[in-house]
Amino acid sequence: MTDAFLNRRDLLLSLSGVTAFAALPFPAAAQVRARLVVIGGGFGGATAARFLKRAMPSASVTLIEPNADYYACPFSNLVIAGMRDLSKQRFGYDALKAEGIDIVPDAAVDVDPVARTVSVKSGDTLPYDKLVLSPGIDFRWGAIEGYDKAAADLMPHAWKAGPQTVLLRKQLEAMEDGGLVVISVPPAPFRCPPGPYERASLIAHYLKTHKPKSRLLILDAQDKFSKQPLFEQAWSDLYPDVIERYGANEFGRVVSVAPASGILSTEFEDIRADVANVIPPQQAGAIAHKAGVADMTGWCPIDPLSFSSTLQPDIHVIGDATIASPMPKSAFSANLQAKLCALQITAILSGQAPEPTTLTNTCYSYLSDDTAVSITGVYTNADGTLQSVPGSGGLSPLMAEDIIRHNEALQARTWFHTITGQTFG
Amino acid sequence: MLKPSVKLTAFALFTLLVSACESAPAGTQTEDASGEVADLSAPAILALSCSGCHGPQGGAIASLEGRTSDQIRLSLLHYKSDVDGGSVMHRMMRGYTEADIDAISTYLAESVTE
Ligand SMILES: Cc1cc2nc3c(=O)[nH]c(=O)nc-3n(C[C@H](O)[C@H](O)[C@H](O)COP(=O)(O)OP(=O)(O)OC[C@H]3O[C@@H](n4cnc5c(N)ncnc54)[C@H](O)[C@@H]3O)c2cc1C
Numbered sequence: 001m002t003d004a005f006l007n008r009r010d011l012l013l014s015l016s017g018v019t020a021f022a023a024l025p026f027p028a029a030a031q032v033r034a035r036l037v038v039i040g041g042g043f044g045g046a047t048a049a050r051f052l053k054r055a056m057p058s059a060s061v062t063l064i065e066p067n068a069d070y071y072a073c074p075f076s077n078l079v080i081a082g083m084r085d086l087s088k089q090r091f092g093y094d095a096l097k098a099e100g101i102d103i104v105p106d107a108a109v110d111v112d113p114v115a116r117t118v119s120v121k122s123g124d125t126l127p128y129d130k131l132v133l134s135p136g137i138d139f140r141w142g143a144i145e146g147y148d149k150a151a152a153d154l155m156p157h158a159w160k161a162g163p164q165t166v167l168l169r170k171q172l173e174a175m176e177d178g179g180l181v182v183i184s185v186p187p188a189p190f191r192c193p194p195g196p197y198e199r200a201s202l203i204a205h206y207l208k209t210h211k212p213k214s215r216l217l218i219l220d221a222q223d224k225f226s227k228q229p230l231f232e233q234a235w236s237d238l239y240p241d242v243i244e245r246y247g248a249n250e251f252g253r254v255v256s257v258a259p260a261s262g263i264l265s266t267e268f269e270d271i272r273a274d275v276a277n278v279i280p281p282q283q284a285g286a287i288a289h290k291a292g293v294a295d296m297t298g299w300c301p302i303d304p305l306s307f308s309s310t311l312q313p314d315i316h317v318i319g320d321a322t323i324a325s326p327m328p329k330s331a332f333s334a335n336l337q338a339k340l341c342a343l344q345i346t347a348i349l350s351g352q353a354p355e356p357t358t359l360t361n362t363c364y365s366y367l368s369d370d371t372a373v374s375i376t377g378v379y380t381n382a383d384g385t386l387q388s389v390p391g392s393g394g395l396s397p398l399m400a401e402d403i404i405r406h407n408e409a410l411q412a413r414t415w416f417h418t419i420t421g422q423t424f425g
Numbered sequence: 426m427l428k429p430s431v432k433l434t435a436f437a438l439f440t441l442l443v444s445a446c447e448s449a450p451a452g453t454q455t456e457d458a459s460g461e462v463a464d465l466s467a468p469a470i471l472a473l474s475c476s477g478c479h480g481p482q483g484g485a486i487a488s489l490e491g492r493t494s495d496q497i498r499l500s501l502l503h504y505k506s507d508v509d510g511g512s513v514m515h516r517m518m519r520g521y522t523e524a525d526i527d528a529i530s531t532y533l534a535e536s537v538t539e
Binding site for chain 1: 463465467469470471473474476477478479480482483484485486511513516517518519520521525
């Protein structure tokens, strides 16, 4: 060994228990490697696992995810509207395995941030040097009186894709013409801010085409909503007599439900729905609370330079579980945060300090089967928080020829193909 | 002799990001024994945002394969300065400085190759 190679980085690597990979004469020494564990194999976690492995091939990367199949939420509103097959939403982890990522097909049940271990349901304990959490959301069951797990079998949320998506689709198919569909929208923050309104547009398209006497009512706990001018324009142009919405200031917030009788109650009235889609209030996935990385809001505060938890050392949180506003809770954001987080963990383990950068988000929403609009944001993480860059971002133009809406629908498809390919492909 | 476990060049990550191709760029940095490298430079991190949409296959979103840095720079600068434009790229580029655009263009041209 010569001094030329013994730099600050090497010292830090050995101090953190991460010995540098090297052609040492003693093979055992080369066995000591960074143990990187990722919880949750969605858009955030699967991407993070891949990028950690790519950036640090001599580290061990373990992904804990209980489900063999992942059902993507983006484009699932098309499935609900009968425009797409659920099988196109399904992805797996074979490509990750082939890259040398260890998949633990189990649920993480606890995290000990002091001992730096994760325990899984089967009873095993996994040690880590760095842990990345991307558990997505959990619902606040009971926040709407009467809306618990069992209620979701009658009034689906369809806010985690899979069987719930199919259930809502089947209910719409079974509904008689002339029926009333109700979508209940929770207060912010929630996963995919424009998602409920994309869903309303696409269900309205289905109703207009197949059940023209039917109506759709949005009961909304928000006053304002994402892409509002674009959605409202589309609703009056495309579905003038189909969609109606009560915002929070018009007593739109649902406070209780009676699933067996199909009744949703606001503070003002009781409404009987033929199909009720209740999107419940949300919080970070339960494991984030167990790990002590969620705060009183139910979400996880992070340092946006590397998405490290501000509450626990050696834990990073990405995706929907984080407090990253103005970055929305989107698959685009989760995927980008994962890449940034993986590279910054690499930097940290190499003794480098993460530098500020610029991040973006783009979310497309369908208005009909072949038109879409988008929202774009550009953010800096330079000042300890994420902030929108003034003068950038925004919505698709309000006055636009059809070709622009068609193009954005095609872009959305390409985006879905690219992002799912990067995450799972 | 000790070698750092993490080697940095301007290539492997973007290859993973946007392209299935495997060739290395001419003479940027040394690879380690495994041939695996990670680029932690500011331009590489800045360009992460591009990779969510710009895949190798193109489609309705342009592929960046085979573009020179000048080609990329000119179109990004056009998006930034064209005040009437409403596309995703117009709205996005207004948030980037010319220095950012220079860095991204050079990086993408070097790292996204056939
Ligand atoms: C209807 C709808 C439409 C949407 N459309 C878009 C869109 O067009 N564009 C867009 O960008 N985004 C869209 N989104 C949002 C997007 O789906 C989410 O933002 C994204 O999935 C967040 O990624 P994540 O990694 O944080 O969470 P997820 O993708 O939900 O992944 C979390 C994973 O963690 C696993 N997990 C949870 N707890 C544990 C545990 N204890 N142990 C192990 N594993 C665990 C889960 O099984 C899951 O696989 C949409 C969402 C919905 C509901």
